[in-house]
Amino acid sequence: xxxxxxxxxxxxxxxxxxxxxxxxxxxxxxxxxxxxxxxxxxxxxxxxxxxxxxxxxxxxxxxxxxxxxxxxxxxxxxxxxxxxxxxxxxxxxxxxxxxxxxxxxxxxxxxxxxxxxxxxxxxxxxxxxxxxxxxxxxxxxxxxxxxxxxxxxxxxxxxxxxxxxxxxxxxxxxxxxxxxxxxxxxxxxxxxxxxxxxxxxxxxxxxxxxxxxxxxxxxxxxxxxxxxxxxxxxxxxxxxxxxxxxxxxxxxxxxxxxxxxxxxxxxxxxxxxxxxxxxxxxxxxxxxxxxxxxxxxxxxxxxxxxxxxxxxxxxxxxxxxxxxxxxxxxx
Amino acid sequence: xxxxxxxxxxxxxxxxxxxxxxxxxxxxxxxxxxxxxxxxxxxxxxxxxxxxxxxxxxxxxxxxxxxxxxxxxxxxxxxxxxxxxxxxxxxxxxxxxxxxxxxxxxxxxxxxxxxxxxxxxxxxxxxxxxxxxxxxxxxxxxxxxxxxxxxxxxxxxxxxxxxxxxxxxxxxxxxxxxxxxxxxxxxxxxxxxxxxxxxxxxxxxxxxxxxxxxxxxxxxxxxxxxxxxxxxxxxxxxxxxxxxxxxxxxxxxxxxxxxxxxxxxxxxxxxxxxxxxxxxxxxxxxxxxxxxxxxxxxxxxxxxxxxxxxxxxxxxxxxxxxxxxxxxxxx
Numbered sequence: 001x002x003x004x005x006x007x008x009x010x011x012x013x014x015x016x017x018x019x020x021x022x023x024x025x026x027x028x029x030x031x032x033x034x035x036x037x038x039x040x041x042x043x044x045x046x047x048x049x050x051x052x053x054x055x056x057x058x059x060x061x062x063x064x065x066x067x068x069x070x071x072x073x074x075x076x077x078x079x080x081x082x083x084x085x086x087x088x089x090x091x092x093x094x095x096x097x098x099x100x101x102x103x104x105x106x107x108x109x110x111x112x113x114x115x116x117x118x119x120x121x122x123x124x125x126x127x128x129x130x131x132x133x134x135x136x137x138x139x140x141x142x143x144x145x146x147x148x149x150x151x152x153x154x155x156x157x158x159x160x161x162x163x164x165x166x167x168x169x170x171x172x173x174x175x176x177x178x179x180x181x182x183x184x185x186x187x188x189x190x191x192x193x194x195x196x197x198x199x200x201x202x203x204x205x206x207x208x209x210x211x212x213x214x215x216x217x218x219x220x221x222x223x224x225x226x227x228x229x230x231x232x233x234x235x236x237x238x239x240x241x242x243x244x245x246x247x248x249x250x251x252x253x254x255x256x257x258x259x260x261x262x263x264x265x266x267x268x269x270x271x272x273x274x275x276x277x278x279x280x281x282x283x284x285x286x287x288x289x290x291x292x293x294x295x296x297x298x299x300x301x302x303x304x305x306x307x308x309x310x311x312x313x314x315x316x317x318x319x320x321x322x323x324x325x326x327x328x329x330x331x
Numbered sequence: 332x333x334x335x336x337x338x339x340x341x342x343x344x345x346x347x348x349x350x351x352x353x354x355x356x357x358x359x360x361x362x363x364x365x366x367x368x369x370x371x372x373x374x375x376x377x378x379x380x381x382x383x384x385x386x387x388x389x390x391x392x393x394x395x396x397x398x399x400x401x402x403x404x405x406x407x408x409x410x411x412x413x414x415x416x417x418x419x420x421x422x423x424x425x426x427x428x429x430x431x432x433x434x435x436x437x438x439x440x441x442x443x444x445x446x447x448x449x450x451x452x453x454x455x456x457x458x459x460x461x462x463x464x465x466x467x468x469x470x471x472x473x474x475x476x477x478x479x480x481x482x483x484x485x486x487x488x489x490x491x492x493x494x495x496x497x498x499x500x501x502x503x504x505x506x507x508x509x510x511x512x513x514x515x516x517x518x519x520x521x522x523x524x525x526x527x528x529x530x531x532x533x534x535x536x537x538x539x540x541x542x543x544x545x546x547x548x549x550x551x552x553x554x555x556x557x558x559x560x561x562x563x564x565x566x567x568x569x570x571x572x573x574x575x576x577x578x579x580x581x582x583x584x585x586x587x588x589x590x591x592x593x594x595x596x597x598x599x600x601x602x603x604x605x606x607x608x609x610x611x612x613x614x615x616x617x618x619x620x621x622x623x624x625x626x627x628x629x630x631x632x633x634x635x636x637x638x639x640x641x642x643x644x645x646x647x648x649x650x651x652x653x654x655x656x657x658x659x660x661x662x
Contacts (some may be wrong), residue, residue, distance in 0.1 A: 001411050002429025011506045015429055017409045078348045078645045080332050092530050093554050098333025149636030157635025175342045176642025199423050223424050276640030297639055304488025305480030308628055309607030311507025314409045
């Protein structure tokens, strides 16, 4: 009998196709989809020597051609940094000026770098840069939400191979985020607990969906994982905003992120994936019901008409089996 | 200045990247992605002569090898038709037995048929079959929602070329659908109007986003279209459930659906797409605030980390320009 599981964070249901589930190795990236990349690519706008191909740099770590990280405006920015977020209401047509931030953080000078194989110090610098830029953008009163994400590979929506993340500052709170906040508040009303803290405690006690556990972070496959190898990395400490992360925690997250992505890299032959930092804005002081986390979505299967039409997903893998596969993997 | 537009049906925002928008022809399907298909394929489980390759047939239109439509259970059904929808609640782990319907409607005996080029009578039979099966499944008290959808092409999530639709009966009301109903109720509370009727009236008055208009149906590109050439087909008559469609309206919908898909087929070189019938269940008697419709989503661009992390979309086309392109297209 298939099982329909509810994701308590979103209240969305996922069909876990238990009876026709595929074994974990089935989801491995076919060899023909895996590219061997050079460490430098002549035409890559993110490679050293081509710095003039990006819009003027906002910040860099390192100096001269020896830089380690570069933050630049997105050349094809979907939001304009100048202006005010005026709202227009004309009957059922409602809009707001598209102001905001849309930036690219180049994660390494090496064209073929991958978080799965980077040094801990490099990943620590990357996470610190996320935090610093989140803090800076948060001083802009026009911005309601900062979204930090990464697209790895063509199926994940990027055509640029050179490793990079993106940082977006939005002048509105998206409905999806607001809806999750409301669900978390309701759970807090009903139980006096943060739903994320509750999920984490239950997952640690159960153990069957855990991938990596360290002093401050835990990576695991959610009970109602929406697609094969969909993973969450939760901080153990209850903090609602990513920018509240401490230096110790950054180092620990660098380790857990690398271990988790390395298990994906070696276990499934470097599949395409997205990750996103889900965090409330900086401007709330103390929030009992929300908890930031990082969500990783390998782009192994495709969303079809059923998902579009219902908002539900059909997952053809077993979360417990996938987690065990990654947990047991020696890397 | 880019514009962030709100979809009043979902309350979700879409970034319309006005300044870097691509012209309509840019979204044309590359020739190397378009396959010329034979009318019969030896190994296709949906082609005549291979009827034994599907699970036992539920229904067919026509007789012998001369059938026009076949309804069969999905061989890889994600739900089990037997059983009761028991709920289990174990802390934060909540589930329900995966019972329900998961069926395939084979749309033609021809492997290379396409709604864009079918005869009106054939499409009328197809829509009538949707309606009949929706009505039958609705007599099963375990079912809360019927979802009818079509995946056309690999990017739309199907590996089977032979034209087919799918019909799913769910034992739960998905959160996404419930959330839209709540938004529509709130709009009705605030204005005394059905939000869909309001949108349709405004679109007809404005005209800039209309593609095809007939006696009973209108196809148009939504004001806050989430991706290039995302389209809606609305019935003019306010009915909340698809099964309330009359025979006259079915004939008219067959025409509007074909014209709209033909414009996509000829205008953009047969791109992959999904469509879904968004309808409330049969068991409500009369609902003032909801309105069924058909949504078409060409799979031209990819969803990336930003969309996953915010629920918002970035649309790199202008709805008005895309609609004009399709409207002016002579087919």
